[in-house]
Amino acid sequence: MVSLTINHQSLQVPEGTTILEAAKSAGIVIPTLCYLKELNEVAACRVCMVEIEGSNRLMPACDTVAQEGMVVFTNSRRAREARKINTQLLLSRHDCQCPTCVRSGNCSLQDLAHDLNIIEVPFEKQIPKNTWNMDHPLNRYASKCIRCLRCINVCEKVQSLGVWALNGTGEYNKIEVKDGADFSAAHCALCGQCITHCPVGALVERDDTQQLLDAIDDPDKITVMQVAPAVRAAWGDTLGFTKEQATVKRMVAAFRALGVDYVFDTNFSADLTIMEEGSEFIERMTHPGEYPMPMFTSCCPGWVRFAKLEYPELVPHLSTAKSPQQMFGAVAKTYYAQLLGVDPERIFCVSVMPCTAKKYECSVPEVNDAGAGRDVDMVLTTREIGRLLRSVHVDIASLPEEEFDQPLGIGTGAAVIFGATGGVMEAALRSAYYLITGKNPDADAFQAVRGQEVKGWKAKTLEINGITVRIAVASGLGNARRLIEALKRGEVQYDFIEIMACPGGCAGGGGQPIQDGCELAGERGEKLYVLDKELPLRFSHENPAVLKLYEDFMEKPLSHKAHQLLHTDQTKWRL
Amino acid sequence: MNILLDGRPEEALRIHAYMLRGGYQGLKRARQTPPQQVIEEIKSSGLRGRGGAGFPTGLKLSFIPQQEDTPRYIICNLDEGEPGTYKDRTLCEHVPHKLVEGLAICAYAIQATQAFIYCRAEYPYLVDVLKQAINQAKQENLLENLDIELRMGAGAYVCGEESALIESIEGHRGNPRFKPPYPAGQGLWQQPTVVLNVETLCNVPFILREGADAFSSVGTPDYPGTKLITLNGDVEHRGCFEVTTGTPIKEIIETVGGGVRQGRALKAIQVGGSSGGFLKASQIDTPLDFAALQKAGGSLGSGAILVLDETRDMVDLCFNIADFYRKESCGKCLPCREGCYRGWQIIRKIQQHQANQQDVENLFLLLDVMKETALCGLGQSFYLPIQSCITLFEEEFQAKLRTEVGGGERIS
Structure with a gap:
């Protein structure tokens, strides 16, 4: 242990503790900006500077290890003045368009400037120009970048892609796509982790909110909304709601208050995905040598992009089943249009997703088969829907709870856990067990695949009726790469692998509400497991709406029709 | 030796x-x-x-x-x-x-x-x-x-x-x-x-x-041996020379360098390259020694000695130094990235007769923050040449300032 004093308070901390952590343990707040524990400890912003007795310079609390006998002052005049001037310098290069910035009210630079009582910037404003093509699902405002390097490090360290790089020196340095390449040529998965780790509004998703408002106002359009599982675990954060206020049923009421015609649930098509993908897996398992094995899930477009860009040889291993989002769109513009008795062209299908890559996915021609424009016309992230909800000026907290519309609003517990890492695998196993043995397992029998590995993946070997199934689950693309490399080296063998691009799965998706410095995937995933437990149906093969769809329209899993609408040729879908 | x-x-x-x-x-x-x-x-x-x-x-x-x-x-x-x-x-x-x-x-x-x-x-x-x-x-x-x-x-x-x-x-x-x-x-x-x-x-x-x-046994006890110096600027003989430490700089200029060029009067010297402080002509008895130069407000640094005669404009020189730093800062840490640039901007303003007293005060505040908070030696050392140049040759800088009120805003 090391003894030191911070602001006259005596503390004992384990060796190797930084001053920042030591202060935190004593309830002393030191403002930080670029710092992210273990992810971005670059000490670049020089905001957390503290005074250490006997040192002629101020030291960054985030990167200075506490030493025996250290006397630290976090709020001395010297420290405060330096912090203030450094923040003013940051502001002189930041396009402070706060009222019209999507991060207003959720911006670490804004908070810092407020906290330091900065009411003027005595340096001439010199704002870098924005040259980004804003048609990309992922947008970047150079004018707001504070060069904290977080995007570089999260992409490199967590996602193993290294899309971003710091180029140039001194005042001319800037974050760019690595090697100065055009973004469209970069191997970007569009996972959006750089967005959720950006402390300011420099990295954002493309805003598509106006498109939805236009569709709602168009009398010829029937707006059909689907809501992804993970959205329900986080939507309330955009409005500052408590857990009690942010119920699933209140979410339905809120989305309906926007004026959409039908609010459906992606859980419905997640169950459908399990039927198709589970059947595909059993087909592959029971016909050894006929199909490439192992089979990988394909519901995460970030992962699918990663696989196609980084490991094209694995493409035949991807499940041909479309993602729940695209299955929903295909069903909405065929089966549901028939049910309504309307021209499918009139249906405007919008999905609310915790994801930025979904904005890209809905535009891929190979996953659009219903023949009435795009199967999913547009995608909004959880953050965008939050912005829209605020703009309708309805007291959402006091809206009475409402149910999803029928029949595409029916989903099981197996579907709701799609939003957490391991969820797709668990749901698939619940149904695979049934398909193989003819009876249901205990719904909680496959909990071992739950939870997030920071570095690595979860693996399990199961025995179902004499059939051995080796499964693996990874979240975060760095972990996906580790798993794939181990597979290629022949160190591990699996039959079925679930991969989610974002750490913790969709709950920690790149489209989710941001709380700077907090990784909320675990907490949000837990909410989904609670919902699963509370639902009366917990097996995808028991979803009555899915069964009805097969009976009346799709015939059976992997039928000709199902292949036409619910599957895709992964090898034709190229990047 | x-x-x-x-x-x-x-x-x-x-x-x-x-x-x-x-x-x-x-x-x-x-x-x-x-x-x-x-x-x-x-x-x-x-x-x-x-x-x-x-x-x-x-x-x-x-x-x-x-x-x-x-x-x-x-x-x-x-x-x-x-x-x-x-x-x-x-x-x-x-x-x-x-x-x-x-x-x-x-x-x-x-x-x-x-x-x-x-x-x-x-x-x-x-x-x-x-x-x-x-x-x-x-x-x-x-x-x-x-x-x-x-x-x-x-x-x-x-x-x-x-x-x-x-x-x-x-x-x-x-x-x-x-x-x-x-x-x-x-x-x-x-x-x-x-x-x-x-x-x-x-x-x-x-x-x-x-x-x-x-x-x-060679040179000064605190910094023994010899030191290679590179003698530049307004001397008759420029070049790289080996000098026993402790030799007065005056002697170096006069004997090794052959004196100030064209018999002009010496104005100042800068020892240690761009990151070194300045010494006035009156200080050139200072020996070539680490501690002695530091005490005099300079630094031995790499051993470059820049000799400046009476015709040199110190504001221009200061600007050149700032320009060098501005270009060479890696830009990773904020105080160096922005400080070098803003400092350069203010000095340019002085050079163009556009700055006022407030700008100079702001410059000193910036230099302080850089010295105290920059991540590496580059940003931390910016203050030394700039501050010593402005302090030693204050009248030259003052002569270029605007006197009317207005212009630069106060920092914090």
């Missing part, structure tokens, strides 16, 4: 000529004693780093953990980027074997088998010279199991800073690392590493051959 430049340039690559002068005797002697004792010898010689910071060399070597069976590296810093400094280049051109020998001795002292020479991008012609010297030493079986690899920089000034240099060798962008951990603990590829300047290494063979006392 010549400890360093003792050979004829045309004999630079004649290893036997070097050996006849006692070359590689130091290495031989070193190998006959335990490594620990070699470090002790260097320690007691009082040799201090010649790159600029003046850190005791023996002490630096002693920080490398001794017995542990981990890889360790020695790096020769030949990224001589300080404006007006070309002493390391001169050494490589004249006595390349001295460098190879010094490197081999220090590698032996820390039990390293891998050495690197990090060569400044602008010195490509030295690569061949050094490679030849290394090969000759190899052929004479002088290097034993030591491998010396040459690495080229890419033109960044900041890569002369040891942690940025290490990053660069590792193949990364040359951004300085935050210290601690110091390279002695976690340096190149996170292994114990010592980084030494060319001139420092070139002093080592003499110490091992002639003994620590022979070295420490």
Whole structure:
């Protein structure tokens, strides 16, 4: 242990503790900006500077290890003045368009400037120009970048892609796509982790909110909304709601208050995905040598992009089943249009997703088969829907709870856990067990695949009726790469692998509400497991709406029709 | 006295000529004693780093953990980027074997088998010279199991800073690392590493051959030995010279440099390159010594001495220095990235007669913040030349300020 004093308070901390952590343990707040524990400890912003007795310079609390006998002052005049001037310098290069910035009210630079009582910037404003093509699902405002390097490090360290790089020196340095390449040529998965780790509004998703408002106002359009599982675990954060206020049923009421015609649930098509993908897996398992094995899930477009860009040889291993989002769109513009008795062209299908890559996915021609424009016309992230909800000026907290519309609003517990890492695998196993043995397992029998590995993946070997199934689950693309490399080296063998691009799965998706410095995937995933437990149906093969769809329209899993609408040729879908 | 430049340039690559002068005797002697004792010898010689910071060399070597069976590296810093400094280049051109020998001795002292020479991008012609010297030493079986690899920089000034240099060798962008951990603990590829300047290494063979006392008896007790200086600016004879430490600067200018050019009056000198402070003409009795120069408000630094005669405009000079910093800041840490630029902006404003007193006060605030909060030596040292230039030649700056109210806003 090391003894030191911070602001006259005596503390004992384990060796190797930084001053920042030591202060935190004593309830002393030191403002930080670029710092992210273990992810971005670059000490670049020089905001957390503290005074250490006997040192002629101020030291960054985030990167200075506490030493025996250290006397630290976090709020001395010297420290405060330096912090203030450094923040003013940051502001002189930041396009402070706060009222019209999507991060207003959720911006670490804004908070810092407020906290330091900065009411003027005595340096001439010199704002870098924005040259980004804003048609990309992922947008970047150079004018707001504070060069904290977080995007570089999260992409490199967590996602193993290294899309971003710091180029140039001194005042001319800037974050760019690595090697100065055009973004469209970069191997970007569009996972959006750089967005959720950006402390300011420099990295954002493309805003598509106006498109939805236009569709709602168009009398010829029937707006059909689907809501992804993970959205329900986080939507309330955009409005500052408590857990009690942010119920699933209140979410339905809120989305309906926007004026959409039908609010459906992606859980419905997640169950459908399990039927198709589970059947595909059993087909592959029971016909050894006929199909490439192992089979990988394909519901995460970030992962699918990663696989196609980084490991094209694995493409035949991807499940041909479309993602729940695209299955929903295909069903909405065929089966549901028939049910309504309307021209499918009139249906405007919008999905609310915790994801930025979904904005890209809905535009891929190979996953659009219903023949009435795009199967999913547009995608909004959880953050965008939050912005829209605020703009309708309805007291959402006091809206009475409402149910999803029928029949595409029916989903099981197996579907709701799609939003957490391991969820797709668990749901698939619940149904695979049934398909193989003819009876249901205990719904909680496959909990071992739950939870997030920071570095690595979860693996399990199961025995179902004499059939051995080796499964693996990874979240975060760095972990996906580790798993794939181990597979290629022949160190591990699996039959079925679930991969989610974002750490913790969709709950920690790149489209989710941001709380700077907090990784909320675990907490949000837990909410989904609670919902699963509370639902009366917990097996995808028991979803009555899915069964009805097969009976009346799709015939059976992997039928000709199902292949036409619910599957895709992964090898034709190229990047 | 010549400890360093003792050979004829045309004999630079004649290893036997070097050996006849006692070359590689130091290495031989070193190998006959335990490594620990070699470090002790260097320690007691009082040799201090010649790159600029003046850190005791023996002490630096002693920080490398001794017995542990981990890889360790020695790096020769030949990224001589300080404006007006070309002493390391001169050494490589004249006595390349001295460098190879010094490197081999220090590698032996820390039990390293891998050495690197990090060569400044602008010195490509030295690569061949050094490679030849290394090969000759190899052929004479002088290097034993030591491998010396040459690495080229890419033109960044900041890569002369040891942690940025290490990053660069590792193949990364040359951004300085935050210290601690110091390279002695976690340096190149996170292994114990010592980084030494060319001139420092070139002093080592003499110490091992002639003994620590022979070295420490030369020059001042606090900074013994000789120092290579590069004499630039308004003197009759410019060039690189070896001078015994403690020699008054006045004597250097008058005898070595042949006096101020065209018999003009001396206005000021800047010692230590762009990061050094200024001395007024009245201060030139200051001896060429680390502590003495620091006390006088300057710094010995790399040993560049810029002589300025009465015709020089100090505001212009100040602007040039700021311009250099602005271009060479790596931009990773905010105070250096923005501070160099904003400082440059204010000085440009002064130069153009557009600044007022408030701007100057703001400049000083910026300099303070940079000194206190910049991540590496580059940003931290910006204040020294600028502040000393403005303070010493206040009247020249004042004469260019606007007197009417308005203009620059107050910082905080």
